[in-house]
Each structure stands twice: as structure tokens, then as C-alpha cells.
Amino acid sequence: MARITAGVASSHVPLLGVASDFNKSGDDYFRPIFAGYDWTREWEKAEKPDVVILVYNDHASAFDMKIIPTFAIGCGESYKSADEGWGPRNVPDVEGHPDLAWHIAQSLILDEFDMTIINEMDVDHGLTVPLTMMFDKPEKWPCKVVPLAVNVVTYPPPSGNRCWALGEAIRKAVESFPEDLNVQIWGTGGMSHQLQGPRAGLINHDWDNMFLDGLIGDTDKLRYIPHVEYLRETGSEGIEMVMWLIMRGALGKNTRALHRHYHVPCSNTAIGHIVLRPDNGEGFDMTGSDTVAIAAE
Amino acid sequence: MSCNENPNKVQDIHAYLAEFDDIPGTRVFIAKRARQGYHMNQFAMSLMKDENRQRFKADERAYLDEWPMTEEQKQSILDRDYNRALDLGGNVYFLSKLFSTDGISFAQAVSTMTDMNFEQYTAMMVAGGRSPEGARSIKENEANAALTKVAVEDEKFAGQVKEDR
Numbered sequence: 411m412a413r414i415t416a417g418v419a420s421s422h423v424p425l426l427g428v429a430s431d432f433n434k435s436g437d438d439y440f441r442p443i444f445a446g447y448d449w450t451r452e453w454e455k456a457e458k459p460d461v462v463i464l465v466y467n468d469h470a471s472a473f474d475m476k477i478i479p480t481f482a483i484g485c486g487e488s489y490k491s492a493d494e495g496w497g498p499r500n501v502p503d504v505e506g507h508p509d510l511a512w513h514i515a516q517s518l519i520l521d522e523f524d525m526t527i528i529n530e531m532d533v534d535h536g537l538t539v540p541l542t543m544m545f546d547k548p549e550k551w552p553c554k555v556v557p558l559a560v561n562v563v564t565y566p567p568p569s570g571n572r573c574w575a576l577g578e579a580i581r582k583a584v585e586s587f588p589e590d591l592n593v594q595i596w597g598t599g600g601m602s603h604q605l606q607g608p609r610a611g612l613i614n615h616d617w618d619n620m621f622l623d624g625l626i627g628d629t630d631k632l633r634y635i636p637h638v639e640y641l642r643e644t645g646s647e648g649i650e651m652v653m654w655l656i657m658r659g660a661l662g663k664n665t666r667a668l669h670r671h672y673h674v675p676c677s678n679t680a681i682g683h684i685v686l687r688p689d690n691g692e693g694f695d696m697t698g699s700d701t702v703a704i705a706a707e
Numbered sequence: 708m709s710c711n712e713n714p715n716k717v718q719d720i721h722a723y724l725a726e727f728d729d730i731p732g733t734r735v736f737i738a739k740r741a742r743q744g745y746h747m748n749q750f751a752m753s754l755m756k757d758e759n760r761q762r763f764k765a766d767e768r769a770y771l772d773e774w775p776m777t778e779e780q781k782q783s784i785l786d787r788d789y790n791r792a793l794d795l796g797g798n799v800y801f802l803s804k805l806f807s808t809d810g811i812s813f814a815q816a817v818s819t820m821t822d823m824n825f826e827q828y829t830a831m832m833v834a835g836g837r838s839p840e841g842a843r844s845i846k847e848n849e850a851n852a853a854l855t856k857v858a859v860e861d862e863k864f865a866g867q868v869k870e871d872r
Contacts, residue, residue: 470751470798471755564736604837606820635715678832
């Protein structure tokens with residue numbers, strides 16, 4: 411059967427895509443950001459996931475104001491990089507996994523999550539920047555991707571609790587897929603940032619780190635944080651962090667942190683990144699890298 | 708685990724929406740704004756196509772006149788007055804298509820909405836960003852200001868009493 415073997419969270423600031431595409435990731439400004447992903451890039455080479463379920467939000471690229479799906483799952487064969495006004499990023503096409511995606515979509519709907527199904531769309535920086543951060547610049551992305559788009563632009567977005575529960579249902583769906591697949595789930599966006607109005611530039615180091623702490627272990631207190639707290643504490647765009655809760659919900663009751671990184675700033679945003687292993691007696695250790703990770707702590 | 712009770716589940720949509728007005732310097736993109744700004748945001752979205760960008764750049768006014776936007780909305784776009792555009796229902800992810808049409812970075816455009824210039828804004832970000840202290844709640848700020856005022860007056864009064872003696 412298919413198994414979710416790890417969860418990864420990361421900010422998806424578009425400037426990181428620019429830095430990578432124009433070979434600036436070694437500059438003084440960007441090096442401290444990218445350095446926090448060096449560990450993960452090596453780890454991913456060893457883990458070799460077959461599929462990543464990539465939770466992200468579209469930033470007025472594939473979806474405009476005409477249609478606003480709360481939760482949408484990509485069931486297509488492949489996705490091209492979107493033109494966000496600068497021309498599309500020069501990155502490989504993203505290959506889907508329609509068999510697994512349709513299986514998850516059906517399972518979720520039967521589990522009473524009323525998903526929108528997407529067969530064709532372009533994917534923007536919300537999806538391609540995390541791929542760059544985790545895999546650098548390959549000729550071809552090393553795994554297939556099931557995009558899962560969440561509305562966090564037009565209010566109300568889904569509650570944190572609903573996101574967490576969706577993650578739980580995704581885990582169930584993946585585990586009922588008969589093929590042996592190594593599946594990771596990624597939650598992207600965040601951390602604290604506000605891109606609008608006189609309060610723009612807000613960063614909350616303490617709150618962000620409280621949130622990172624809350625993803626580890628057996629606590630589920632993060633699922634109950636109300637929208638207004640994200641807005642007050644982490645800026646208007648900090649609400650993207652509800653997407654991390656879909657990832658966390660899919661890892662079961664207990665998790666162990668393998669790697670963690672936090673840096674301010676990248677453009678307007680606090681960069682946060684964490685790698686988690688489900689820790690409920692599964693005994694996942696895809697490559698022995700956990701031992702290395704634990705030794706490095 | 709669908710039986711999980713969320714103690715913070717929203718019970719009153721009016722109270723939920725009203726709280727957003729209490730956040731200083733922030734326009735939350737609620738349905739009211741989404742409706743008001745629909746055509747302005749769709750206009751901005753149209754700038755994702757290169758031919759539209761060219762037409763817009765050639766004659767901004769004429770291009771805007773093709774859209775059923777209010778005069779105020781059009782003027783806010785012509786002025787690049789992004790706070791005004793947000794007030795009139797604009798959303799920053801849509802407006803960002805205009806940032807890239809103008810060839811300016813997201814951070815630069817964002818800085819124009821603050822009371823800082825781009826250099827000052829960048830310096831603030833590099834120093835760790837804007838602190839959430841005093842930026843969480845308008846009511847809380849007003850209450851704190853009132854308390855400070857009372858404290859100042861108390862002190863003045865205490866000084867007066869001392870002098871009188």
C-alpha cells in the first residue's frame with residue numbers, strides 16, 4: 411500500500427524562485443535562507459519519494475475571481491509553470507499522478523470533504539518554489555506531484571481545524587491506495603508576513619516559533635487557532651499557515667522533527683521550514699537518514 | 708476523528724467579520740471587498756497576458772475604460788495609490804500583476820503602502836521586520852492610549868498637589 415512517510419513545510423516566497431533561476435542563491439542576502447535547505451536537499455536524495463502531495467495556494471494565477479474553490483485537487487497528467495506577469499519560470503513541467511490523485515479525490519468526497527477536481531491548470535510560485543527549495547535545479551523533478559490548492563485569499567478560508575481534519579482524511583485515502591508508493595505531504599506558505607496596507611512588513615518571530623514547536627510531538631492545539639489570531643499575530647498573509655495543518659494532520663497523532671530552519675527576512679516574509687516524520691510506531695526510516703538527523707541535533 | 712469539537716468554531720458570522728475591522732492598517736479581503744473590487748481585480752488579472760500589458764502601457768486610461776470599474780477605482784490605479792485601491796476592493800495578489808507590469812518588485816510596491824520609503828522599508832525588514840507590538844488591535848491601542856493619558860494626568864495632578872503643599 412501507499413504510505414505517507416514524511417511531512418515537509420516551507421514558505422514559498424516568489425523571490426526565492428527568482429534567486430534560484432538567476433543563480434543568486436549564494437549571495438549574502440540569500441545564502442542564509444538557502445543554507446537552511448541544504449540538509450533537506452541531501453535528505454530528499456536519500457528518501458526518494460515517489461509522490462509529493464503538495465498543499466499550496468494559487469496567487470491569482472490559475473484561479474481568478476470567477477471561481478474560488480476552497481479545496482481543489484489536481485488530477486491531471488502534468489502542469490506547466492504559470493506566467494505571473496514576468497513570463498513563466500524556467501523550471502521543468504510538473505508531472506501529476508492521476509491514479510493516486512483520483513483515488514484521493516474519490517476517497518475524500520466519500521469521507522465528506524467536497525473537493526473540487528482540476529484536470530488542467532498552470533501552477534504558480536506557490537507550488538514551484540517549494541520544489542526548487544527541496545530539489546534545486548534538476549532537468550526533471552525527481553517525483554510526481556499531486557497539487558492540492560487551498561483558498562487563503564478570499565475570506566473566509568477554511569478553518570485550521572478543517573484543514574487538520576482534511577489531512578487526517580488524506581492519510582486514510584493514501585493508505586487505501588493499493589500500489590506501494592512512498593508519499594510525502596508538503597504544506598507551504600507562511601510564515602508571518604503582511605503584503606498590504608500601512609501595517610505591511612509585520613513579522614512575529616515568537617509566534618512563528620510557537621507554531622513550529624506545535625507541529626512536533628502529539629499536541630494538536632494548533633488546529634484550534636482562530637483566523638483572527640493569524641491576522642493579528644502574523645499579518646494578513648500569515649493565514650497561509652493553515653495549509654501547514656493539512657500536512658500535519660496527515661502525519662497521525664505523533665511526529666518527530668528531523669530538521670528545522672527559520673530566517674528573517676526574505677523580501678516581506680519570515681522563512682520557516684520543517685521536516686517531520688510520523689512517529690506512531692510506523693518505524694519509518696527510509697534510508698537511515700533519521701539516525702544522521704538525530705545525531706546532528 | 709471527525710467528532711473533534713472545535714472550541715473556537717465560528718458561531719456568529721457577524722462577530723467574526725467585525726473583528727477584522729479592529730486590525731490596524733489592514734484590509735481583510737472579505738466578501739464585501741471581493742464584490743466591490745471584482746472588476747478591478749479582473750482588470751489586474753488581465754495583465755497576465757503580454758498583449759494586454761502592451762495595450763495597457765500604450766494608453767492606461769483607454770484600457771481602464773474597457774472595464775466596468777468606478778471612476779475612483781480607475782483613478783487609484785492610474786495614481787498607483789495601492790491603499791486606496793485596497794479600500795475600493797482591490798486584492799494585493801491581483802494588484803501584483805500591475806507591480807510586475809510596472810517592473811517593480813513586490814517589496815517595493817508594498818513599501819508604498821507604508822509610511823516609509825523603499826530604503827527604510829528594506830532596512831526594517833533586514834532588522835527583523837515590523838514588530839507586532841502595538842499593531843494587533845485598534846481597540847487595544849486606544850485603551851492603552853487612554854490609560855497613558857490617565858497616567859500622565861495623574862502624574863500632573865500629583866505634581867500639582869505637591870506644588871500646592
